[in-house]
Amino acid sequence: MEIKDYSIFVALKGTTAQMPVLVSNVGSADIRNIDYVITCPETGETKEYHYDIPASLICIPQGAKSTMLNLPATAGTETRIQANELKIVKVNGLPNEADEDKATSKGRIITVAQPSQHRVLMEEFTATWCINCPRGIVAMRKLQNLFQDRFIGIAIHLDDIMSCSGYNALIKKVEGVPYSMVDRWRDGDPYWGQEYGGFGMKDIVETCLNQQAEASVEISELNWSDDLQQIDIATDVIFQYNRDEAPYALGYAVVEDSLTGTTKDWWQKNNLMDDLEFSFDDDFKEFYKGERIIKDMVYNHVAMGGWRTSKGYDESIQAPLVAGAKQTHRQSLNLSAITTIQNKKNLKVVAMLIDRENNRIVNTAQMEAGSLIPTTAIGHSVADNAEVHVTGIYSITGVKLNKVPSGVYIVKYSDGTTVKKVNK
Numbered sequence: 001m002e003i004k005d006y007s008i009f010v011a012l013k014g015t016t017a018q019m020p021v022l023v024s025n026v027g028s029a030d031i032r033n034i035d036y037v038i039t040c041p042e043t044g045e046t047k048e049y050h051y052d053i054p055a056s057l058i059c060i061p062q063g064a065k066s067t068m069l070n071l072p073a074t075a076g077t078e079t080r081i082q083a084n085e086l087k088i089v090k091v092n093g094l095p096n097e098a099d100e101d102k103a104t105s106k107g108r109i110i111t112v113a114q115p116s117q118h119r120v121l122m123e124e125f126t127a128t129w130c131i132n133c134p135r136g137i138v139a140m141r142k143l144q145n146l147f148q149d150r151f152i153g154i155a156i157h158l159d160d161i162m163s164c165s166g167y168n169a170l171i172k173k174v175e176g177v178p179y180s181m182v183d184r185w186r187d188g189d190p191y192w193g194q195e196y197g198g199f200g201m202k203d204i205v206e207t208c209l210n211q212q213a214e215a216s217v218e219i220s221e222l223n224w225s226d227d228l229q230q231i232d233i234a235t236d237v238i239f240q241y242n243r244d245e246a247p248y249a250l251g252y253a254v255v256e257d258s259l260t261g262t263t264k265d266w267w268q269k270n271n272l273m274d275d276l277e278f279s280f281d282d283d284f285k286e287f288y289k290g291e292r293i294i295k296d297m298v299y300n301h302v303a304m305g306g307w308r309t310s311k312g313y314d315e316s317i318q319a320p321l322v323a324g325a326k327q328t329h330r331q332s333l334n335l336s337a338i339t340t341i342q343n344k345k346n347l348k349v350v351a352m353l354i355d356r357e358n359n360r361i362v363n364t365a366q367m368e369a370g371s372l373i374p375t376t377a378i379g380h381s382v383a384d385n386a387e388v389h390v391t392g393i394y395s396i397t398g399v400k401l402n403k404v405p406s407g408v409y410i411v412k413y414s415d416g417t418t419v420k421k422v423n424k
Contacts, residue, residue: 011075018070035090131271136190166306246319249312345370
């Protein structure tokens with residue numbers, strides 16, 4: 001058995017957690033169990049583990065190119081980052097026949113003091129001219145319904161009317177569409193995932209969600225400019241481990257829902273009609289029973305603008321990192337040059353915390369911006385007083401929310417006032 005991918009593992013102090021490792025069966029038999037060791041080069045400590053392939057997988061069949069295993073591993077007792085080495089030593093009780101360099105992988109473990117609310121970010125690369133991209137449209141809907149607020153999706157269009165220059169640095173690395181990245185850590189077809197057939201992307205998202213995040217991310221303030229051409233936001237980040245360096249940065253995106261148009265530029269090409277693979281799933285009905293060109297398509301989660309989406313803003317995260325300490329980054333997002341926005345009421349802001357050492361998205365937050373456009377119906381106007389801004393959205397029972405809910409909710413402003421609103 002060979003290790004295909006293992007780089008970083010985040011775990012809660014003093015616990016045994018699941019360490020995601022991508023492996024490949026290059027042997028002549030199905031794999032039903034493995035033995036592995038984890039060594040800390042700093043201390044020389046070595047721990048041995050035995051792992052039985054779970055019943056859901058039954059085994060790893062001969063020739064399987066990539067299988068994700070969640071291997072038990074014990075976290076440290078200090079909240080810090082440490083190098084470690086993973087080596088698979090036995091397969092089915094016998095010595096691993098893979099070359100030693102392919103049976104061994106170096107990585108790092110981050111031990112955190114407290115759990116952080118983890119949201120995954122799926123960046124889906126798509127296009128209206130792409131005949132298979134309706135798979136991604138359906139996948140985004142299904143994932144949103146399955147994981148609710150723990151899932152954030154951004155549809156990044158290539159070379160069509162909804163193209164977003166703020167994502168050019170990432171687009172250059174994309175070889176074809178449809179294609180998706182989850183936390184820029186796992187990738188594949190937005191529906192199938194890494195294996196043809198079935199809703200494999202669901203498993204990838206679940207794997208990412210099951211991992212600890214070393215920091216929480218929340219958008220704590222959002223304020224529109226008087227002319228509604230700029231959004232000023234504050235993002236709070238709390239790390240849960242100590243480190244002298246801070247190889248992290250914040251990037252931002254603005255997305256819009258309910259985009260549509262009547263010209264040919266907005267028509268979605270479709271190659272899923274009469275495809276038996278999707279006939280069993282009602283979510284594919286509009287494409288399975290549709291035409292080769294869908295002329296009344298409505299697009300959601302579309303990237304309108306991106307600000308340092310690849311590497312994040314320099315010095316947006318300050319060193320040293322102190323477990324439990326809050327850092328706040330303020331950023332202005334200028335919308336004046338974005339001509340594709342149709343309705344600002346349908347805009348959302350996404351903040352993403354990027355690990356610059358491996359380009360991984362650590363955590364993400366999203367807030368609806370359109371529903372917070374200032375009005376004069378509340379006794380004062382944010383547009384008339386630029387120093388007054390929204391500081392939070394709350395349920396009727398006082399629970400802070402990340403987006404505007406259906407029904408009655410409460411908006412709190414920086415001058416201490418609160419306003420009850422209704423989202424119909």
